Amino acid sequence: MQHQHVMIIALLSAAASAATMAETVILNLEEPLEAGTYTGISNLRGWALAESGIAAVELDIDGQYAFNIPMGGAREDVAAAYPEFADAGVSGFSMAYNYKGLPPGNYVFTARAISREGSVATQQAAITVDRFIEEYISDVSEVDTSTVTDVTFDEASLTLNGLTVEGRQWNVAMGFDTATQGFQITSITDAEPIDVDASCVASQWESGNYTLQQGEVERAFRVRLPESYDPAKRHPLAVLFHGWGGGQGEFLNNAVVRAESDERGYVLVAPLGLGEEEAGKQPASWSFSGSTTGLDGDGLNAAVDGDTLAICNDDETNDYTYPSCDGVAANGCSWTQCTVDDVAFAADLVAEVSANLCIDAQRVYAVGGSNGGMYVWDLGRDTRTATVFTAVAAILGLPHRGFLDPPILDGGMPAISVTGTRDRTVPPGEWGQQTFTTTSDGDVYHYTGASAITRVWAEAQGCDTSLPAAPVDVGVANAECRGWSYCQTDSQWPPVLDCRGDMGHTYSLSWSWPLILDFFEQL
Numbered sequence: 001m002q003h004q005h006v007m008i009i010a011l012l013s014a015a016a017s018a019a020t021m022a023e024t025v026i027l028n029l030e031e032p033l034e035a036g037t038y039t040g041i042s043n044l045r046g047w048a049l050a051e052s053g054i055a056a057v058e059l060d061i062d063g064q065y066a067f068n069i070p071m072g073g074a075r076e077d078v079a080a081a082y083p084e085f086a087d088a089g090v091s092g093f094s095m096a097y098n099y100k101g102l103p104p105g106n107y108v109f110t111a112r113a114i115s116r117e118g119s120v121a122t123q124q125a126a127i128t129v130d131r132f133i134e135e136y137i138s139d140v141s142e143v144d145t146s147t148v149t150d151v152t153f154d155e156a157s158l159t160l161n162g163l164t165v166e167g168r169q170w171n172v173a174m175g176f177d178t179a180t181q182g183f184q185i186t187s188i189t190d191a192e193p194i195d196v197d198a199s200c201v202a203s204q205w206e207s208g209n210y211t212l213q214q215g216e217v218e219r220a221f222r223v224r225l226p227e228s229y230d231p232a233k234r235h236p237l238a239v240l241f242h243g244w245g246g247g248q249g250e251f252l253n254n255a256v257v258r259a260e261s262d263e264r265g266y267v268l269v270a271p272l273g274l275g276e277e278e279a280g281k282q283p284a285s286w287s288f289s290g291s292t293t294g295l296d297g298d299g300l301n302a303a304v305d306g307d308t309l310a311i312c313n314d315d316e317t318n319d320y321t322y323p324s325c326d327g328v329a330a331n332g333c334s335w336t337q338c339t340v341d342d343v344a345f346a347a348d349l350v351a352e353v354s355a356n357l358c359i360d361a362q363r364v365y366a367v368g369g370s371n372g373g374m375y376v377w378d379l380g381r382d383t384r385t386a387t388v389f390t391a392v393a394a395i396l397g398l399p400h401r402g403f404l405d406p407p408i409l410d411g412g413m414p415a416i417s418v419t420g421t422r423d424r425t426v427p428p429g430e431w432g433q434q435t436f437t438t439t440s441d442g443d444v445y446h447y448t449g450a451s452a453i454t455r456v457w458a459e460a461q462g463c464d465t466s467l468p469a470a471p472v473d474v475g476v477a478n479a480e481c482r483g484w485s486y487c488q489t490d491s492q493w494p495p496v497l498d499c500r501g502d503m504g505h506t507y508s509l510s511w512s513w514p515l516i517l518d519f520f521e522q523l
Contacts, residue, residue, distance in 0.1 A: 023051040025121035026082070027113040032127045038099035039130040039185045044069055045094035046123075047078050049085045050115035057093045060110040061102075069093045069111070100131040103263055130188040132165045142166050158183075162191050167490055200232055200358035212352050214340050221271035221349060222248040225357070226262045236363035236520070237353060239346065239389075240270040241372030243396075244336075245283030248272055250369060254509045260517055269353055271345070273372075274337040275322060282322045285336040286368070286375035290400035292325050294333030296446065297402025311400040313444035333445070342375065347384045365520050366392045369507050370426065373397015377453065380407035380415070391415060391523060393516040395507050396426050401436040401446035404456050411488065412460030414495040416519045418479070418512045419450050420503035428500055431482065432468050441505075450498050455484075458496040462488030469498060474518065478502070478511040492522040 029046040032038055048054045048071070057069045073092025082088045110124045137143070144164035152159045157175035164170075169191035177184040205223060212219045229235065238261070242250040248270040251257050261268055273284035290296055290311045312333035321329045325338035350364055366389045368376040373394035379385040380392060386407060391414035398419070407413035419428035429437040429449030436452075439445040455465050463484035472481045472493055479501040483494025497519060501508055 023115060023117060023119050025050045025054075025113055025115050025119045027057075027111060027121040027123050029109075029111040029123040029125055032099075032109055032125045034125045035127070036125070037128045037130055037186050039188055040100055041096055041098045042184070043094060044097045044109075045092070046111060047073075047075050047091040048093060048113035048121070049078070049082055049088055049091050050113065050117075050119060050121075051085065052116040052119075053087050054091070054113055055116045056114045058112045058114065060112065062108055063110070069095050099129050102129045104129055104131055105263060130185070132168075132170065132188060137166065157186065166492075200234065205353075205356040212345075212349060214345050214348065217274070217340050219271060219274075219340075219345060219349070220248070221269055222252060223353070223357075224252055224258070224261070224268040224270075226265045226267065228262070228265055229267070231358055234358050234360035235265050235267045236365070237267045237269065237350070237357075237359045238365045238367055238520075239350065240268060241286055241366065241368035241375055242270070242273065242284070243370030243372055244285050246273075246369070246372075247284065251367070251509070251513075254513070256510050257513050260514050264517055264521070266517070267353070267357055267359060269349065271349055273342070274324075274339050282320070282337070285322075286372050287336040287338065287342050288375040288378045288399070289381075289403040291336040291371075291374070292328050292334055292338045294321075294329055294331040294335075296400055297404065311446055312439075317443040317445065336371065343378055343382045343385055346379060347388050350388050362390060363520070364388060364390050367395070367516060368393070368397050369395045370397055370505070374399060374426075374447075377403075377415075380409075380413035380457075381405050383408060386413065389413070391520055393519065394418070395512055395516075396420060396423060396505055398426055398428070398437075398447040398450060399453055401448060404448055404452060406456050406460035411462070412457060412495070414461070414489075414491065414519075414523050415454070415457050416497045416499060416516060417450050417454055418499045418501070418516070420505060420508075421500050422502065422504045425505040428498075450500070454496050454498040458484045458487065458494070461495045462486075463494065463496065472497065474499070474515060476511055476515050478508065479515065481515075489523075493519060495523065 026049040031043045031045045048057055057071050059066045059069055071093035072090050073094055074090060075092040078091045079089035106128055108124055108126050110122055113121045142165060147162050147164040147169060148160050149162040157173060159171055159173040161171045162169050163172050171189045171191045172185060173187040174183040175186045207223055207225045209222050240251040252270050273286045275282040275284045294311055295309045296311045310331050310333050314332045317333060319332040320335040322337050325334050328338045353359060366376040366379050374397040376392040376394050377399050379389050386409050393416045395418045424441040425439055426447055427437040432451050433449040434452045436446045437449050459465050464486040465484050469482035469484055472483045474481045479499045481497050481499040483497045487495050489495045
């Protein structure tokens with residue numbers, strides 16, 4: 001018992017000693033302000049104190065470490081208020097920060113002061129980031145004040161209604177900021193009226209599975225609404241076409257796809273291709289130029305490998321011909337379904353979605369992977385869909401040999417091609433290669449080269465293709481993108497991009513999906 005009593009006294013003594021040693025850490029985050037709105041380069045600033053001194057001030061954005069904030073700034077006011085802290089006179093931390101580097105939305109900034117002994121104090125500020133289209137506007141000609149319709153005033157703030165920036169009109173509110181002793185932008189809203197009609201207000205669909213009747217065939221598709229979906233506001237729509245044998249979750253199950261689409265307000269629709277309902281359980285597929293007949297586009301390469309007008313070397317390629325293509329397939333190169341017309345389905349699908357959700361008809365995009373990526377090129381070359389889709393994005397998908405037709409509309413259709421330099425299934429070819437490429441993964445299919453198809457589509461945009469495509473900085477380290485200049489478009493990037501990553505036949509959605517959405521939003 002005496003031994004136990006001694007142990008208890010020792011424990012109480014250690015606890016008292018620890019309490020005595022606990023130091024005081026004080027943190028004051030002065031900017032950003034709680035509930036503040038930020039839209040450009042502004043300050044991150046405040047002050048921090050600790051009895052042992054401050055070792056570092058860190059910043060988290062939405063719970064993720066972002067960077068350290070430089071400290072050591074003179075703060076006579078803090079020294080006067082806390083004379084007992086030796087470093088109070090140099091307790092300030094501050095830096096200039098470009099809030100426009102973040103997409104528009106709500107964020108939680110957390111400052112964390114760490115003492116030299118490891119004690120921590122934190123403070124949060126929930127803020128809103130607003131911005132124009134680009135992160136940084138370097139050319140003053142992008143701003144036109146002559147379009148301002150009126151200026152409204154409210155105490156220490158004013159609003160310019162109809163200010164043109166980057167070709168679009170905005171209502172820009174500015175308020176007097178005591179920290180900078182000047183007027184700062186407090187909000188940016190689109191001046192164009194929200195197009196609301198009865199179908200938007202009466203929207204009944206939610207995220208989930210739906211069907212559409214196409215003749216005698218019931219077509220399945222899955223809808224995913226962004227977390228910010230507003231039935232009275234028009235939203236961009238991306239229709240996602242999976243690869244051969246894939247399904248509706250090929251894109252929708254990806255965390256980056258979901259997060260990026262939520263952040264930018266995209267409605268996602270993932271239809272299911274046909275094939276699985278047929279005898280033999282053939283993989284779900286999308287049919288496009290040459291894939292059902294097995295014939296190439298123009299016969300210019302008829303003698304290659306002995307395959308007259310064929311999209312593959314029939315002798316060295318497995319026969320994947322679907323039962324529905326009996327009488328359609330001209331050889332054993334046929335490999336997609338012939339039950340219904342997939343282009344007609346795409347047009348009907350967008351019409352059905354637009355009738356039940358609030359969709360911006362000027363921002364309807366088609367994204368396809370592999371077989372789906374091959375198929376989306378046809379959407380710009382058919383009268384039924386050329387006016388439905390604003391742009392297409394093909395991941396690892398190129399047309400079959402000889403199918404180099406441009407989009408049918410005057411002015412063309414924007415397109416981004418994402419391919420892998422190590423892809424043996426759909427090889428892009430060399431940069432600038434205008435001849436076809438050939439599969440080397442066990443089958444022997446022939447495809448247009450990536451440079452060949454993007455060049456034809458760039459010509460339709462009025463781009464100068466007399467010189468090779470030049471590198472374009474798209475801010476993605478994983479890919480090299482090239483395009484042509486002097487196009488007849490106001491897009492920030494070339495309207496047709498040929499992007500290639502160091503990868504095989506894999507979507508790499510962690511970087512390809514944000515890149516594709518960035519491309520759409522440059523148009």
